Amino acid sequence: MTRHIRHAALFCALLLVALLVNAARVQVLHAEDYEANPANRRATITRYQQPRGDIWVDGRPVTGSRDTGEHLRYERTYSDGPLYAPVTGFASQEYGTTLLEATEDAVLSGAAPVLQPLPLWNEFTRSRSAGGDVLTTIDPRAQRAAYEGLRGRKGAVAAVEPSTGRILALVSVPSYDPEPLSGNGRTAREAWARLNADPDRPMLNRAVQRTYPPGSTFKVVTAAAALDAGVVKGVDEPTRSPDPYLLPGTTTRLVNGTDRCRNATLRDAFVRSCNTVFAQLGVATGVERLRRTAESFGFNDADLRVPFPVAPSTFDTTVDAAQLALSSIGQYNTRATPLQMAMVAAAVASGGQVREPYLVERTTRASGGTVSAAGSGAVRRAMLPATASRLRELMRGVVEDGTGGKAAIEGAVVGGKTGTAQHGLGNSGMPYAWFISWAQREDELEPKVAVAVVVEDGEGSRREISGGGTAAPVARAVMEAVLRPE
Amino acid sequence: MSKAGITLATAGPSAPAVRPTGRRGVELALIVLAVGLSVYGYCAVGLARNGTVPPGAAGYGAGLGVLAVLAHLAVRWRAPLADPLPLPIGVLLNGVGLVLIYRLDLETPGDRAAPAQLIWSTLGVALFIAVILVLRDHRVLQRYTYLCVTVALVLLTVPILFPAVNGARIWIRVAGFSIQPGEFAKVLLAVFFAAYLAANRSALTYAGRRVWGMQLPTGRVLGPIVAVWLVSVGVLVLERDLGTSLLFFGLFVVLLYVATGRTGWIAVGLLLASLGAVAVGRLEPHVHHRIETWLRPFASIEAGEGPNQIAQSLFAFAEGGILGSGLGLGHSVLIGFAVKSDFILATAGEELGLAGLSAIILLYGLLVERGYRAGLALRDPFGRLLAVGLASLVALQVFVIAGGVTGLIPLTGMAMPFLAQGGSSVVTNWAIVALLVRLSDSARRQDAAGALR
Numbered sequence: 001m002t003r004h005i006r007h008a009a010l011f012c013a014l015l016l017v018a019l020l021v022n023a024a025r026v027q028v029l030h031a032e033d034y035e036a037n038p039a040n041r042r043a044t045i046t047r048y049q050q051p052r053g054d055i056w057v058d059g060r061p062v063t064g065s066r067d068t069g070e071h072l073r074y075e076r077t078y079s080d081g082p083l084y085a086p087v088t089g090f091a092s093q094e095y096g097t098t099l100l101e102a103t104e105d106a107v108l109s110g111a112a113p114v115l116q117p118l119p120l121w122n123e124f125t126r127s128r129s130a131g132g133d134v135l136t137t138i139d140p141r142a143q144r145a146a147y148e149g150l151r152g153r154k155g156a157v158a159a160v161e162p163s164t165g166r167i168l169a170l171v172s173v174p175s176y177d178p179e180p181l182s183g184n185g186r187t188a189r190e191a192w193a194r195l196n197a198d199p200d201r202p203m204l205n206r207a208v209q210r211t212y213p214p215g216s217t218f219k220v221v222t223a224a225a226a227l228d229a230g231v232v233k234g235v236d237e238p239t240r241s242p243d244p245y246l247l248p249g250t251t252t253r254l255v256n257g258t259d260r261c262r263n264a265t266l267r268d269a270f271v272r273s274c275n276t277v278f279a280q281l282g283v284a285t286g287v288e289r290l291r292r293t294a295e296s297f298g299f300n301d302a303d304l305r306v307p308f309p310v311a312p313s314t315f316d317t318t319v320d321a322a323q324l325a326l327s328s329i330g331q332y333n334t335r336a337t338p339l340q341m342a343m344v345a346a347a348v349a350s351g352g353q354v355r356e357p358y359l360v361e362r363t364t365r366a367s368g369g370t371v372s373a374a375g376s377g378a379v380r381r382a383m384l385p386a387t388a389s390r391l392r393e394l395m396r397g398v399v400e401d402g403t404g405g406k407a408a409i410e411g412a413v414v415g416g417k418t419g420t421a422q423h424g425l426g427n428s429g430m431p432y433a434w435f436i437s438w439a440q441r442e443d444e445l446e447p448k449v450a451v452a453v454v455v456e457d458g459e460g461s462r463r464e465i466s467g468g469g470t471a472a473p474v475a476r477a478v479m480e481a482v483l484r485p486e
Numbered sequence: 487m488s489k490a491g492i493t494l495a496t497a498g499p500s501a502p503a504v505r506p507t508g509r510r511g512v513e514l515a516l517i518v519l520a521v522g523l524s525v526y527g528y529c530a531v532g533l534a535r536n537g538t539v540p541p542g543a544a545g546y547g548a549g550l551g552v553l554a555v556l557a558h559l560a561v562r563w564r565a566p567l568a569d570p571l572p573l574p575i576g577v578l579l580n581g582v583g584l585v586l587i588y589r590l591d592l593e594t595p596g597d598r599a600a601p602a603q604l605i606w607s608t609l610g611v612a613l614f615i616a617v618i619l620v621l622r623d624h625r626v627l628q629r630y631t632y633l634c635v636t637v638a639l640v641l642l643t644v645p646i647l648f649p650a651v652n653g654a655r656i657w658i659r660v661a662g663f664s665i666q667p668g669e670f671a672k673v674l675l676a677v678f679f680a681a682y683l684a685a686n687r688s689a690l691t692y693a694g695r696r697v698w699g700m701q702l703p704t705g706r707v708l709g710p711i712v713a714v715w716l717v718s719v720g721v722l723v724l725e726r727d728l729g730t731s732l733l734f735f736g737l738f739v740v741l742l743y744v745a746t747g748r749t750g751w752i753a754v755g756l757l758l759a760s761l762g763a764v765a766v767g768r769l770e771p772h773v774h775h776r777i778e779t780w781l782r783p784f785a786s787i788e789a790g791e792g793p794n795q796i797a798q799s800l801f802a803f804a805e806g807g808i809l810g811s812g813l814g815l816g817h818s819v820l821i822g823f824a825v826k827s828d829f830i831l832a833t834a835g836e837e838l839g840l841a842g843l844s845a846i847i848l849l850y851g852l853l854v855e856r857g858y859r860a861g862l863a864l865r866d867p868f869g870r871l872l873a874v875g876l877a878s879l880v881a882l883q884v885f886v887i888a889g890g891v892t893g894l895i896p897l898t899g900m901a902m903p904f905l906a907q908g909g910s911s912v913v914t915n916w917a918i919v920a921l922l923v924r925l926s927d928s929a930r931r932q933d934a935a936g937a938l939r
Contacts, residue, residue, distance in 0.1 A: 013851070022889065028808060034801050035804055038787075
């Protein structure tokens with residue numbers, strides 16, 4: 001019997017060894033597969049176990065976290081949600097993250113390895129770093145001025161600091177409150193369905209995610225290319241341009257919204273926004289040189305990030321002469337985001353230099369230590385300094401005696417350019433009203449702000465004036481908020 | 487086997503004054519260690535969850551300590567030569583089980599199971615003490631062979647009269663208490679098997695004819711085996727309790743082999759078992775579903791229905807990794823239903839890691855080993871078979887449930903001995919440990935008597 005007891009003991013031992021081997025298989029060999037399984041909720045639970053880091057605007061957090069005591073514990077809250085939604089985006093337990101909440105997620109959620117006190121510390125202690133904070137470049141007064149200015153309309157505002165590229169305002173209207181999307185319950189689902197069904201698309205960030213035909217504001221780019229190329233010698237010499245202008249190779253006649261455009265000087269053509277002059281200038285400058293200038297301003301750049309991706313503004317290079325003529329006045333396939341047009345104004349304001357725009361000044365640990373800070377980004381030259389100074393003059397003319405009079409600010413030098421862009425099949429849509437500008441206090445050395453405003457429903461009038469009528473006052477309010485912080 | 491044994495063997499008959507020394511001091515030290523570890527775990531849960539030592543820590547430690555010391559005193563008084571390991575192992579496993587259940591109670595505030603489990607543990611230790619005090623010689627049990635089997639069969643069949651709970655008819659509910667009579671039946675059947683086989687060994691061993699080199703049993707002695715097989719299948723079909731029937735059948739085959747040494751029995755046993763398994767797997771939807779889930783644990787995720795319990799259990803084990811997330815810091819509660827009972831091991835796996843899980847499995851292994859030791863040391867066939875039977879019972883049960891929750895074999899609802907929530911199970915396991923302590927004491931006594939003779 002003793003021998004058989006030993007056999008039975010061996011059998012029991014084999015059973016327990018099988019258990020140990022299998023436990024090692026599950027807990028070590030397959031552990032990563034199982035942890036990465038999308039049905040495994042552990043990663044999600046850990047993520048919401050702690051308060052999320054905050055997004056700051058000018059020393060004040062505009063986000064927060066709420067302890068729900070539920071399984072996914074902390075939910076995002078927003079103060080002034082609709083105002084800052086084009087900056088923060090949303091952070092939803094159900095629908096993911098967008099904009100800064102998405103690009104800075106690793107810091108905010110505490111998952112970024114750089115937040116650890118020592119390399120592999122979290123892996124070793126099985127802990128998670130506290131969520132870090134994201135400090136933005138937004139100027140709350142400019143942001144609010146832009147938001148209030150667009151109230152009741154549809155449109156967007158982008159404002160940057162020309163000398164650095166810091167984004168001072170990023171507004172899209174109609175906006176939405178991201179807070180109801182934060183959770184994972186019925187509130188979030190209903191808000192999600194309602195926002196997606198809204199024909200005005202409030203979750204679309206029009207300042208960076210949507211391109212518009214820039215219309216006459218693109219004439220700044222065309223003028224820069226023409227001046228740099230020497231196609232126009234001086235701003236006060238008459239250009240040899242007909243009115244109306246017959247688009248090359250077609251029988252289509254291009255007309256103006258204003259008169260006195262035939263053989264107008266560049267200054268007059270710019271101030272009055274003569275389509276014929278700039279169409280002809282564009283064709284004379286040539287697609288190659290125009291493309292080079294447009295691209296140095298930032299057009300055709302699919303990789304621009306602020307840090308969330310910006311829709312590429314386009315300048316089509318596969319065009320015939322007639323299409324080039326239309327492209328030069330911001331029509332045809334020329335499209336730009338409001339942020340791109342703010343960059344154009346900023347380049348003029350800063351002597352021809354284009355700085356990559358950015359939205360994040362600094363990211364910090366929860367304890368306050370800096371994780372990363374915005375360095376001086378790449379600088380490109382879009383035009384000669386002499387050209388920039390001539391364009392500043394032209395843009396001042398628009399505000400002082402042209403279509404942009406409503407943007408004038410007392411005690412400051414303001415330059416601008418209006419635009420009315422037609423769109424839709426057969427130009428049936430309501431035109432977009434544009435205004436791009438920069439402003440410099442008289443007692444300061446350089447312009448402090450460059451801004452682009454687009455209003456989608458540019459009132460009823462199809463006249464050029466509408467850019468100056470509806471968009472310019474918004475730009476003025478934004479510039480004033482930056483120049484005169486009360 | 488032991489120092490004392492060697493001393494006796496060398497001393498021989500010329501030194502009758504030497505008495506085998508009990509190792510009660512070792513037992514007491516190990517009990518203190520077991521209680522200390524349990525209290526440490528209890529405090530670790532509180533510290534991890536709230537940053538404070540839970541208010542009940544002292545009471546919990548005192549309760550467990552008093553129970554363990556009372557059990558120890560009973561052993562010291564009535565079984566002084568017993569093996570010092572089974573009692574501390576029982577205390578440690580029971581203590582860890584209470585910690586795990588208390589930890590899971592924090593996730594389910596509406597359903598507190600730890601206090602009830604502590605009461606059942608008290609009853610279990612009381613039964614342990616009673617067995618040690620009353621049962622002075624295990625051979626007394628042989629007198630009650632047929633009483634045991636009758637009571638066991640009654641206990642097994644009673645739940646059929648009660649409504650099914652979660653698909654299985656294994657509970658009876660009286661006055662708010664649910665009892666699993668099948669748990670008690672296990673010990674009684676082990677006693678019956680050991681006694682029946684000890685009495686009928688020769689008939690079973692030497693009868694029958696040889697086929698293909700195997701000694702096959704005759705029809706007359708085959709009867710009881712077929713009867714047991716039928717009872718197992720009956721339990722399975724009528725109560726839908728795959729685990730218990732597997733346990734009974736495995737126990738019987740092991741004891742039959744040990745008693746007769748005939749491989750033919752194993753062949754017959756395996757044949758009958760596989761026939762039953764295939765038939766039931768095909769015909770019984772409940773069991774069929776379990777097998778499907780075992781083969782493809784993530785099928786429900788791919789079908790978009792979310793993870794099933796096995797998948798959740800595997801996720802929990804995987805999260806534990808080698809060192810575990812730490813007590814109180816895992817998310818095994820995602821398993822949902824039966825997380826404190828059948829799936830309690832997943833919590834251990836997640837929060838204590840492979841290291842902790844291996845320690846727990848090795849504790850069971852040690853308990854089984856001590857049972858087999860006692861079986862080898864005993865001289866009477868009944869005692870040997872009983873020790874082997876009880877030890878195998880623990881090994882089989884641990885294998886069936888731990889293998890089930892880790893995806894090694896199809897899941898069968900069964901309680902992890904000592905760890906899982908379930909009063910019947912805890913009480914039964916304390917009875918098993920009590921019998922093992924008694925058997926080891928008898929073994930040393932027989933040893934000493936044999937040596938002195």
